[in-house]
Amino acid sequence: MKDIRGRILTAIGVVFILFWCLLPVAWIISLSFKSQEAVTNGSPGFFPSDGGGAGWKNYTDVLDDEQFRHAIINSIGISLIATALSVIFATLAAYAIARLEFKGKKFVLTTALVIAMFPVVSLVGPLFDMWRTFGIYDSWIGLIIPYMSFTLPLAIWTLSAFFREIPWEMEQAAQVDGATSWQAFRKVIVPLAAPGVFTAAILTFFFAWNDFVFGISLTSTERARPIPAALSFFVGADPFNRPASLLAAGAVVATVPIVVLVLFFQRKIVAGLTAGAVKG
Amino acid sequence: MAAIEMKNIVKKYGDGFPAVNDVSIDVADGEFMILVGPSGCGKSTLLRMIVGLEDITSGDMIIGGDRVNDLAPRDRNLSMVFQNYALYPHLTVYENIAFPLRLAKMSNKEIDEKVRDASKTLDLDEHLQRKPGNLSGGQRQRVAMGRAIVREARAFLFDEPLSNLDAKLRGQMRTEIARLQKRLGITTVYVTHDQTEAMTLGDRVAVMKRGILQQLASPRELYEQPVNLFVAGFIGSPPMNFLPATVEGDQVTLPFGTFSIPSAKAEKTAGKGLLMAGIRPEHFEDVSVIQSGNVDTSRTFKAHIDVREWLGDQQYAYVPYEAEAEVQAQLKELAREADSDSLRTQLVVSLDSDSKVAEDDDATLFIDTDKMHLFDPSTGENLTVGL
Ligand SMILES: Nc1ncnc2c1ncn2[C@@H]1O[C@H](COP(=O)(O)OP(=O)(O)O)[C@@H](O)[C@H]1O
Ligand SMILES: [Mg+2]
Numbered sequence: 001m002k003d004i005r006g007r008i009l010t011a012i013g014v015v016f017i018l019f020w021c022l023l024p025v026a027w028i029i030s031l032s033f034k035s036q037e038a039v040t041n042g043s044p045g046f047f048p049s050d051g052g053g054a055g056w057k058n059y060t061d062v063l064d065d066e067q068f069r070h071a072i073i074n075s076i077g078i079s080l081i082a083t084a085l086s087v088i089f090a091t092l093a094a095y096a097i098a099r100l101e102f103k104g105k106k107f108v109l110t111t112a113l114v115i116a117m118f119p120v121v122s123l124v125g126p127l128f129d130m131w132r133t134f135g136i137y138d139s140w141i142g143l144i145i146p147y148m149s150f151t152l153p154l155a156i157w158t159l160s161a162f163f164r165e166i167p168w169e170m171e172q173a174a175q176v177d178g179a180t181s182w183q184a185f186r187k188v189i190v191p192l193a194a195p196g197v198f199t200a201a202i203l204t205f206f207f208a209w210n211d212f213v214f215g216i217s218l219t220s221t222e223r224a225r226p227i228p229a230a231l232s233f234f235v236g237a238d239p240f241n242r243p244a245s246l247l248a249a250g251a252v253v254a255t256v257p258i259v260v261l262v263l264f265f266q267r268k269i270v271a272g273l274t275a276g277a278v279k280g
Numbered sequence: 281m282a283a284i285e286m287k288n289i290v291k292k293y294g295d296g297f298p299a300v301n302d303v304s305i306d307v308a309d310g311e312f313m314i315l316v317g318p319s320g321c322g323k324s325t326l327l328r329m330i331v332g333l334e335d336i337t338s339g340d341m342i343i344g345g346d347r348v349n350d351l352a353p354r355d356r357n358l359s360m361v362f363q364n365y366a367l368y369p370h371l372t373v374y375e376n377i378a379f380p381l382r383l384a385k386m387s388n389k390e391i392d393e394k395v396r397d398a399s400k401t402l403d404l405d406e407h408l409q410r411k412p413g414n415l416s417g418g419q420r421q422r423v424a425m426g427r428a429i430v431r432e433a434r435a436f437l438f439d440e441p442l443s444n445l446d447a448k449l450r451g452q453m454r455t456e457i458a459r460l461q462k463r464l465g466i467t468t469v470y471v472t473h474d475q476t477e478a479m480t481l482g483d484r485v486a487v488m489k490r491g492i493l494q495q496l497a498s499p500r501e502l503y504e505q506p507v508n509l510f511v512a513g514f515i516g517s518p519p520m521n522f523l524p525a526t527v528e529g530d531q532v533t534l535p536f537g538t539f540s541i542p543s544a545k546a547e548k549t550a551g552k553g554l555l556m557a558g559i560r561p562e563h564f565e566d567v568s569v570i571q572s573g574n575v576d577t578s579r580t581f582k583a584h585i586d587v588r589e590w591l592g593d594q595q596y597a598y599v600p601y602e603a604e605a606e607v608q609a610q611l612k613e614l615a616r617e618a619d620s621d622s623l624r625t626q627l628v629v630s631l632d633s634d635s636k637v638a639e640d641d642d643a644t645l646f647i648d649t650d651k652m653h654l655f656d657p658s659t660g661e662n663l664t665v666g667l
Binding site for chain 2: 167169170172173174175176177178179180183187189191192194
């Protein structure tokens with residue numbers, strides 16, 4: 001009896017949480033298919049009212065918009081570059097931290113953590129000034145640097161935990177087999193840490209993709225403005241009446257890459273985690 | 281192929297404790313050398329110094345005539361089988377075995393030939409495309425061996441390669457390794473804590489205790505002429521019996537009675553006070569199974585059999601005896617050092633399987649004092665070695 005009750009309660013909990021999390025998403029999708037007029041006139045239903053549907057029009061409008069297309073390119077470019085650099089640096093740093101004994105190891109780790117806990121907003125002012133002095137205000141690199149510095153700590157911590165899990169002997173076996181330290185790292189350690197590398201990559205990409213504060217304050221034109229910032233500048237004909245359905249379509253477009261990424265990498269992560277197992 | 285010479289090798293870890301202390305061993309070209317000892321005695325450390333995974337604190341490591349102390353593992357051209365195999369889980373069996381060859385930048389054709397050759401030797405043909413994670417313990421062990429033999433290394437090093445296998449598989453693999461080594465004729469250093477493996481595999485066996493080499497000899501010599509109490513107790517199963525003994529004239533007094541011993545042994549030990557006598561279980565026999573007339577009645581004694589274990593080809597009988605606290609303490613210490621269970625003060629005797637001795641009954645036993653060794657209890661030294 002207890003068992004069944006427990007299961008029913010669990011099911012109710014799951015449904016509630018799913019509902020809680022997915023309702024806003026579902027609503028945005030619903031909104032993105034309604035026409036602008038229908039939204040302005042009030043269209044409370046989930047499905048568009050008669051004649052209030054817009055089909056794919058909002059989407060084509062968004063994608064036809066020059067600024068939004070730039071924003072997509074900026075977001076993808078900046079996020080990918082920041083992710084790649086961050087993962088490469090984090091892998092090397094985490095390996096050193098997991099494997100080598102050196103002075104200041106604790107210091108590096110705690111500093112990294114402190115940086116990660118630093119409120120993003122407090123850095124915006126100084127960065128704004130600095131970047132303008134350096135001439136990298138409103139450029140890709142101007143966003144990539146802060147993204148990296150905020151995601152590196154987490155990536156380093158995640159990856160060094162993964163490296164610590166890999167038995168030393170893997171690497172020693174490779175060295176006995178004739179590998180240099182670098183070969184052992186590249187051919188044995190990195191493939192084994194792949195799940196960790198993917199985790200770090202996803203976390204970094206999320207941060208960069210979702211960032212709004214840096215995106216809006218360190219850019220001024222479409223040269224570097226990423227999607228979240230671009231969406232906030234999306235103003236229709238009437239400044240007092242923002243084009244909600246168009247924005248919703250933009251938001252959906254911005255969400256798609258993340259969903260694809262998660263679905264794709266999730267399998268990688270699971271595959272990587274289950275392929276290990278050395279001892280028998 | 282190459283000989284390995286270790287000269288006064290010392291290894292101190294960070295805390296200054298010498299894990300290996302002044303060990304000198306020469307392994308001849310093609311020889312099968314065993315390093316054996318209880319866990320923590322420094323055997324793995326010594327092996328890892330040979331292969332280059334551990335720095336040598338002092339002493340010389342000479343392989344094939346060259347001093348290799350400062351060479352990286354990859355420049356020593358040795359191959360090693362790790363205790364937990366250390367297979368690469370992301371590579372197939374084929375690629376695991378091919379790994380050293382790929383690093384050596386061999387052509388694909390050459391690699392394929394060698395890998396197939398090794399896999400045939402080790403009966404791995406049908407598993408080549410599988411990942412190590414899906415293999416059984418014995419198969420993984422063979423993959424690890426394959427990775428070691430596929431390349432023409434100067435020597436093989438094994439660190440307890442069979443300790444993760446069940447007893448039956450261990451027996452099979454033991455024979456397999458012996459056969460392979462004989463066929464390839466490659467210098468081999470093999471680490472184990474299992475004295476049975478040591479005795480059955482090795483041309484010579486080095487027994488270590490707390491980082492110090494105790495005795496380096498053939499298995500037979502270790503068994504018959506142990507140089508000290510530790511080696512005597514560690515080698516042999518069931519272990520040698522240790523009994524308090526005093527020698528006067530050519531008579532030795534044991535807890536069961538007084539018996540004559542060979543004069544050469546008596547000379548070395550007479551009048552030295554309390555000694556430790558060591559005698560192996562098979563040097564006792566039930567008098568009733570010996571042809572009458574062949575029994576030396578001056579070397580028999582009555583014993584109370586406590587427990588009897590019949591194994592088919594032989595049987596073990598246990599004979600408890602009283603000993604003073606001092607002797608008991610020493611026996612405990614010996615057992616602890618040899619990593620075995622704490623011995624009771626009892627005699628283990630191996631009797632002919634025909635013997636009809638009953639549990640909880642008295643029997644008359646013969647003791648072959650010719651084969652007895654006498655040890656100095658304070659230093660542990662065998663006073664009758666070679667006699
Ligand atoms: N990396 C290390 N740092 C400090 N002490 C170690 C290290 N490795 C082994 N030791 C110590 O050295 C001794 C010998 O270890 P080891 O060679 O592994 O023994 P065995 O293989 O004979 O069981 C042990 O006392 C062990 O605690
Ligand atoms: Mg060991």
